[in-house]
Structure formats: structure tokens, C-alpha cells
Amino acid sequence: MAVTKNTSAIKNPPKHLLGIQNLSIQEAKKILEEAKAFIKLNRSSSKKLDILRGKTQINLFFEPSTRTQSSFDLAGKRLGADVMSMNMATSALSKGETIMDTAMTLNAMHPDVIVIRHQDSGAPNLLSQKVNCTVINAGDGRREHPTQALLDALTIINRKGKIEGLKIAICGDILHSRVARSNIYLMTMLGAEVNVIAPKTLMPSSVEKLGVKSFTDMKKGLDGCDIVMMLRLQNERMQGTFLPSKREYYEFFGLTPEKLKYASKDALIMHPGPMNRGVEIDTKLADDINVSLVKEQVELGVAVRMACLKLYCK
Amino acid sequence: MSEKILINARIIDPSQNMDEKGSVIIDSNGKIKSIGKNIKQKDASSKAEIIDIKNNILIPGIIDMKAFVGEPGYEYKENFRTLTQAALAGGVTSIVTMPNTKPLIDNVSMVDFIIRRGRDKSSINLYPCATLTRELSGTQMSEFGLLSAKGIIGFSDVTKTIQNTETMAKIMDYASDLGVLIMQHAEDFDLSKNGCINEGEVSTRLGLGGISYIAEKIIIERDLTLLDEFPCRYHINQISSKQSLGVIEQNKQKGKKFSVGVSINNLSLNENDIGDFKTFLKLSPPLRLEEDRIALVEGIKSGLIDVIVSDHRPEDEESKRLPFAQAAVGSIGIETLLPLALELYHNESLTLNKIIETLTCNPAKILKIKKGTLKVGSDADICVFDLNTPWVVKAENLKSKSKNTAIEDRKLQGKVMMTFLNGNLAYKI
Numbered sequence: 001m002a003v004t005k006n007t008s009a010i011k012n013p014p015k016h017l018l019g020i021q022n023l024s025i026q027e028a029k030k031i032l033e034e035a036k037a038f039i040k041l042n043r044s045s046s047k048k049l050d051i052l053r054g055k056t057q058i059n060l061f062f063e064p065s066t067r068t069q070s071s072f073d074l075a076g077k078r079l080g081a082d083v084m085s086m087n088m089a090t091s092a093l094s095k096g097e098t099i100m101d102t103a104m105t106l107n108a109m110h111p112d113v114i115v116i117r118h119q120d121s122g123a124p125n126l127l128s129q130k131v132n133c134t135v136i137n138a139g140d141g142r143r144e145h146p147t148q149a150l151l152d153a154l155t156i157i158n159r160k161g162k163i164e165g166l167k168i169a170i171c172g173d174i175l176h177s178r179v180a181r182s183n184i185y186l187m188t189m190l191g192a193e194v195n196v197i198a199p200k201t202l203m204p205s206s207v208e209k210l211g212v213k214s215f216t217d218m219k220k221g222l223d224g225c226d227i228v229m230m231l232r233l234q235n236e237r238m239q240g241t242f243l244p245s246k247r248e249y250y251e252f253f254g255l256t257p258e259k260l261k262y263a264s265k266d267a268l269i270m271h272p273g274p275m276n277r278g279v280e281i282d283t284k285l286a287d288d289i290n291v292s293l294v295k296e297q298v299e300l301g302v303a304v305r306m307a308c309l310k311l312y313c314k
Numbered sequence: 315m316s317e318k319i320l321i322n323a324r325i326i327d328p329s330q331n332m333d334e335k336g337s338v339i340i341d342s343n344g345k346i347k348s349i350g351k352n353i354k355q356k357d358a359s360s361k362a363e364i365i366d367i368k369n370n371i372l373i374p375g376i377i378d379m380k381a382f383v384g385e386p387g388y389e390y391k392e393n394f395r396t397l398t399q400a401a402l403a404g405g406v407t408s409i410v411t412m413p414n415t416k417p418l419i420d421n422v423s424m425v426d427f428i429i430r431r432g433r434d435k436s437s438i439n440l441y442p443c444a445t446l447t448r449e450l451s452g453t454q455m456s457e458f459g460l461l462s463a464k465g466i467i468g469f470s471d472v473t474k475t476i477q478n479t480e481t482m483a484k485i486m487d488y489a490s491d492l493g494v495l496i497m498q499h500a501e502d503f504d505l506s507k508n509g510c511i512n513e514g515e516v517s518t519r520l521g522l523g524g525i526s527y528i529a530e531k532i533i534i535e536r537d538l539t540l541l542d543e544f545p546c547r548y549h550i551n552q553i554s555s556k557q558s559l560g561v562i563e564q565n566k567q568k569g570k571k572f573s574v575g576v577s578i579n580n581l582s583l584n585e586n587d588i589g590d591f592k593t594f595l596k597l598s599p600p601l602r603l604e605e606d607r608i609a610l611v612e613g614i615k616s617g618l619i620d621v622i623v624s625d626h627r628p629e630d631e632e633s634k635r636l637p638f639a640q641a642a643v644g645s646i647g648i649e650t651l652l653p654l655a656l657e658l659y660h661n662e663s664l665t666l667n668k669i670i671e672t673l674t675c676n677p678a679k680i681l682k683i684k685k686g687t688l689k690v691g692s693d694a695d696i697c698v699f700d701l702n703t704p705w706v707v708k709a710e711n712l713k714s715k716s717k718n719t720a721i722e723d724r725k726l727q728g729k730v731m732m733t734f735l736n737g738n739l740a741y742k743i
Contacts, residue, residue: 021519100635120637121521122591141639143521178521205524206515240507 014134015312018124019144020185028150028186034307035154035300042078042302051310052081055112059085061138062099062118067273067298068138068148072115075305081112081313099123100130107131113313116140121178134312142176142237148272149182151304153190155297156227159268164191169222169263170212171197172231172253172280175204176238179272180231184210197221199253201242218253222262229270230255230281246279256282260291268293317342318737319358323367323698325349327374328671329678329687338372340694344737349688365739367698370731373670374686375407375695377677379575380551381626381648382472384715385431387416392628392715394435397648400713401438402741404649405697405730406624408439408685410677414472420445420456425464437735439695441467441681446485446496450474455485458494467681468495470551473598473643475501475533482537486544495547495681498537500558501599505529510639512602516585522638525600527555534558538565541572548572549680552625554580554599556609562618573680574618576610577625578647578654579720583607587720593634593641594718597625611663614672620680622672624651628716645720649712652699654721656728659701666701694737703729 057076061069076083113134116124121141128135139145156163168187174180174196187194194212207214215221243249269292277283286292318340326333336351339358384392413419432440444461446469448454476482489496506529511517513524541548552575562574579597584604588595613619627644634641658664678686707724709717733741
């Protein structure tokens with residue numbers, strides 16, 4: 001038995017989606033192409049396919065999540081997989097079991113894909129070394145959130161037709177943001193020019209080496225941008241003092257209709273959620289369907305995750 | 315024990331500026347009787363045991379100023395027996411052991427225990443450190459006088475730094491009177507908190523908290539300022555950045571007396587080697603940029619850095635097989651200390667003499683011990699190595715109980731062939 005299993009593992013090692021950094025441009029485009037087909041399906045009344053029938057998907061969430069977890073949940077179900085979501089905040093991990101023990105336990109149940117979110121950067125990489133199924137990263141620490149970047153790309157393509165040649169601003173708490181990192185890698189790979197805007201204390205070290213320009217001034221950073229991605233202030237990850245106050249932050253870095261005028265006149269706003277209204281974004285702006293893509297991002301998120309599951313969980 | 319003569323050796327002993335082909339005669343008490351190019355086989359007694367060194371290099375036994383034993387409390391990571399085997403296989407004959415065991419070496423009865431235990435279980439020379447502050451609290455200084463009288467060689471909080479400037483000033487003031495050696499780990503914890511690797515592009519890409527070079531530099535600057543007022547025997551365990559080196563240079567130019575160490579890891583690796591979250595390369599101080607590594611090598615060359623240490627920190631697999639931020643810090647290295655240092659000779663960064671100096675007579679000078687030399691009359695602690703043997707590091711072949719080497723699969727050139735302790739052959743390949 002063991003021999004057969006080993007041979008098959010060598011023949012067909014599982015593919016993992018650990019981050020945009022490990023992705024080739026062809027792979028990224030293939031996911032986006034695949035996802036386009038699912039947009040229509042998700043809007044129809046009959047949404048169920050049987051592509052993943054008989055497959056088992058485990059959602060292993062070590063950090064609380066609403067939209068990503070439900071999005072992966074729905075995506076798996078719509079493809080016909082059996083989906084189990086585990087909220088690890090309340091499980092054996094609090095009894096002292098390590099992430100590796102948990103992984104091995106679940107691995108013994110022969111899942112076909114594990115979708116993991118973890119507060120530590122690199123946790124999905126570690127997991128992927130130890131299990132013999134596909135691992136999909138649903139966000140690790142401040143490192144990567146690949147499906148978020150992919151859904152952002154799909155949303156932009158859906159509205160603007162392309163990414164190449166666009167100017168994209170990512171604004172806010174870049175330091176603590178995995179969304180920012182994945183988006184930087186993906187958008188630059190797909191040919192966009194990326195500006196990151198943040199107060200100096202929330203800007204990661206050597207960020208320019210990732211191929212972006214960095215700004216501390218919204219006016220300069222937003223100049224001519226087609227897309228403005230706002231990020232949440234991740235207070236839960238902040239230890240020590242980074243900012244004087246939320247009020248001062250909003251004054252200089254909060255997106256208001258006035259500041260949006262610095263960007264290109266048909267600029268669109270994105271936000272990965274959850275939003276702190278009145279901290280990083282003006283509440284009316286966030287709900288303005290003419291400029292805000294927030295709802296569309298959530299909608300297309302399901303399509304992107306379906307595409308990822310389909311392509312990686314064979 | 316009978317007299318021995320080691321013939322056909324290339325003897326390198328920086329303590330007496332010796333680099334020559336010759337022989338060494340070891341007397342029946344395990345001391346060096348005579349040494350050098352003029353010694354012939356006939357100078358030894360007729361009964362003397364003859365050992366052919368076969369033109370390999372013969373140097374004083376290596377002194378490693380920073381290694382962790384594991385006893386008491388962490389025997390599952392390393393014990394005296396396994397550490398000794400690893401050390402001898404690396405040509406190391408003297409070790410300064412770190413006090414962060416469980417319980418800590420911070421009181422007189424623990425010193426008695428550790429010395430007795432070391433004597434029973436280990437054949438090499440062990441020089442135990444005690445903690446700089448009681449319970450590693452960083453507040454109450456240890457009993458320097460009483461502990462020194464019991465045989466403690468120096469005082470260090472190992473991975474912790476005295477954060478409070480007043481406490482550090484008092485420690486240095488008190489220590490200057492007693493003449494005890496203070497060994498500081500330089501890291502400002504407020505600046506380094508949440509960090510686990512060098513702050514820069516790699517930490518940004520891996521999404522890990524970074525430790526800026528400032529955390530190290532600022533403590534060195536503070537301590538060297540205090541040293542003006544309180545001239546104690548002060549040693550910085552390990553430095554990692556070119557900025558720290560800059561501060562050291564300025565202060566040494568002013569004539570201040572202190573000593574500096576560096577880990578072989580920081581001389582041989584940089585932050586890019588961490589790759590895809592290799593936790594065995596999670597070190598403290600962290601691996602930094604290639605330009606820092608080059609600066610540190612230059613620091614050895616110019617004499618700003620006095621010693622190279624292994625910073626041997628055995629960790630079991632469980633404490634390393636965790637997400638990077640949670641994984642334990644450190645790597646083993648005592649067995650590969652010399653072979654990895656020889657890489658710096660083979661790539662023409664340093665001379666052999668310089669490398670050996672930092673591993674033998676320099677640490678002896680700092681520690682004020684009669685080791686690290688082959689002068690007539692000294693203990694015949696000797697390491698013999700082949701400069702050119704190529705080999706590949708495989709954790710499974712290393713003698714340490716823990717297998718967390720930072721240089722798995724590295725191709726090295728040069729290997730220890732024999733190690734003598736007090737004239738006795740204690741290791742042979």
C-alpha cells in the first residue's frame with residue numbers, strides 16, 4: 001500500500017498556491033482566464049458544478065476571517081467538493097498542539113486541498129512540506145494573500161479591460177499588509193506601474209526593491225493613478241507607536257473626495273475589507289457605486305477561488 | 315604516558331609567530347617539551363611514540379568562546395559527552411560554556427555542579443560562564459567575586475542584554491574593581507522586538523519582522539561610552555553589521571581597551587541564505603547583508619574583531635519545525651567551526667595565520683588562560699588538520715546531539731584529522 005502511494009506522490013506531486021512570488025506570469029494569467037468563466041456561472045440561478053466531486057477541501061483558519069473563509073467555502077461547494085471549515089482559534093491548538101501536529105492529523109484524513117490562513121508568515125510553506133495534498137494560502141502573517149491579489153486583478157480587468165499600462169496606487173498600512181505585498185508582485189508582473197503611499201512608520205524597509213515607487217504624500221502618490229487601493233490600518237498587528245492618532249492619519253492618508261481628485265479622473269477605488277470608515281476612507285466614497293469596486297471585489301473573489309481550486313486541486 | 319614526537323608537521327602557532335615545517339615533542343606530563351623546525355627525531359627519547367603528521371597543519375587546540383552545553387536541563391539537545399565529541403571532531407579543545415541552562419548558572423552551588431559534571435563527563439577544557447545578572451533578570455548583578463573564586467571565567471546573559479543603562483554602569487563599575495570579564499550580547503530589545511531576521515528587502519518579502527542594525531549599534535555605543543568611566547574587561551560576544559564595526563573602529567582608535575567576537579555564521583552566510591524560511595538560519599544576531607559579511611571579514615583582517623566563535627546552539631527538531639517567527643534561534647557549529655573558517659582562506663579573504671590567531675591565542679588572551687599556544691611548557695592541546703580534503707556537510711554525520719546545522723550540504727575544504735588533549739590523542743579521523 002505504502003509503495004503505491006509513494007510512487008503516485010512522485011509521479012504527481014501536489015501543486016501549491018503559496019504566493020504570487022512563486023507564480024509565473026502564465027500561471028497567473030491562466031487563473032484569471034479560468035476565473036472569468038465562473039463570473040457568469042455565479043450570477044446564474046444554477047451554480048453547482050461537479051468538477052471537484054469526490055474531493056475533500058479543508059479550510060484551516062487560524063485567524064478569524066469572514067469574507068475569505070466564506071468565499072473559499074462557497075467556491076469549493078460550487079465546484080462540488082466536500083468542504084470542511086475549521087476554526088482553529090477554538091480547537092486543539094489551544095491545548096498546546098502545534099500547527100504541524102494539526103496538519104499531520106488532518107493529512108491522515110486524506111484531504112485533496114487544504115486552504116490555510118495563519119498569523120505567521122511562512123506557515124503555509126511549512127505546511128506544504130509536510131502534507132501530501134495541495135495547499136492554498138489564504139493569507140499568512142504579513143507575507144502574502146495571493147487569492148486577494150488575483151481577485152483584485154480580475155476586478156480591474158473586468159472594469160478597465162487590462163492591467164498592463166495602468167497606474168495603481170496602494171495606500172495605507174503597507175508594513176503590516178499581505179494584501180499590499182501580493183498586489184505589488186502581481187500588478188507589477190502584469191505590467192502595471194505601482195505607487196505605494198504610507199506614512200514612513202508604516203512603510204516596509206527597502207520596499208522600492210519590490211519594483212514600486214514609494215510616497216508619503218497622497219497628492220504626489222495618487223497623481224495620474226487609475227486605481228486606488230486602500231488598506232485597513234491593522235491595529236491588531238501594531239505593537240508600539242506608529243502614528244500619533246487616527247485623526248491625524250485620516251487628515252493625511254484618509255481617502256476623501258478631495259484627495260481622490262489627485263488621481264486620474266476616472267479612477268476607481270478598491271479595498272480588501274474590512275473597512276474602517278472615517279479612518280482610511282470617507283464613508284460616502286466607500287459606498288459610491290460609481291467609483292467604489294468594493295462589492296465587485298467580493299463577488300469576483302468567489303470566481304477567482306473557484307479557478308484556483310479547479311487548477312490546483314486536480 | 316610516554317613521550318611523543320609528532321613529526322612532519324607544518325606548525326602554525328601565531329602566539330610565537332611560527333609557521334614552519336618541523337616536529338613537536340610532548341613530554342610524559344602532556345606538556346610541550348620542544349617545538350619547531352630544528353627539532354629532529356633523535357631529539358626525542360628512544361622510547362618516544364612517533365606520530366607522523368604527514369605534512370598536515372598542526373596548530374594549538376581551538377578555543378571556542380561561545381557554546382551552549384544543554385546540561386543541566388536541556389540534555390535532550392546536547393550533553394557534555396556529545397558536545398565533547400563534536401568539539402574534538404572540530405579540533406576544539408577548550409570551550410567557554412554559556413550559563414543559560416535550567417537551572418541557570420547564577421549561583422555558587424550551580425558552579426560546583428557544572429564543574430564536577432563537566433569533569434566527570436568531558437575530557438576537554440571547560441570554562442563555564444555565569445549569568446551577568448541573577449535569573450537573567452537584567453537588574454540584579456550576579457555575585458561576581460564569589461562566582462569567580464569558584465572558577466567562573468566570565469559573565470554573560472548570553473542572548474539577553476542589560477537594557478537599563480544605570481544597571482550596566484553599576485555592573486561595569488563593580489566589575490572594573492574585581493577585574494572580571496563582562497561579555498555583552500548587544501541588542502536593544504525595544505528596537506528588536508517582534509523581529510527575527512535582518513530588516514531589509516528579505517524581511518519585507520518574507521513578511522517577517524526585521525531587526526535593524528541600530529539595535530546592536532546603540533548598545534555598543536552606550537557600553538563603550540560607559541567604558542570611559544568604568545574601564546572593566548569588556549567583551550562584545552558577537553557583532554553582525556558594518557555599522558557596529560564603525561563604532562568599534564572609532565573607539566579602538568581612541569585607545570579604549572575591549573574585545574570583540576563574531577560568529578562564523580555571520581562571516582560565511584548572509585540573509586539571502588534564509589531562502590524559503592529555513593529556520594536553521596534563524597540566528598541571533600541575525601544574518602545580514604553581503605556587504606555586512608564582507609565588512610566583518612575585513613574587521614578580522616584589520617584586527618578590529620578579535621575572535622571567531624561557533625555560537626553553537628543545539629536545538630531539537632520540534633523547536634525548529636515551526637513557523638519562522640515561533641522557531642527557536644540558533645544553529646550548531648562547533649564541529650564545523652574550523653572547516654568553515656578555512657573557507658575564508660580558500661577564497662582568499664583571510665590568511666591562515668589570521669584565522670588561527672582568532673581561534674587560539676586571541677581568545678586565550680581575552681580569557682587570560684594559558685591555552686591557545688604551543689610554547690614550550692604549555693599543555694599539549696593540539697589540532698591537526700588537512701587543509702585541502704573536500705567534504706560535504708551532512709547533519710546526520712555530525713556528532714552533536716541536535717542536527718540544526720546552518721550549513722547543510724555545504725561543500726567545504728579542510729578537515730580535522732587529529733586532536734590531542736594534554737598530549738593524548740583524543741580524536742582521530
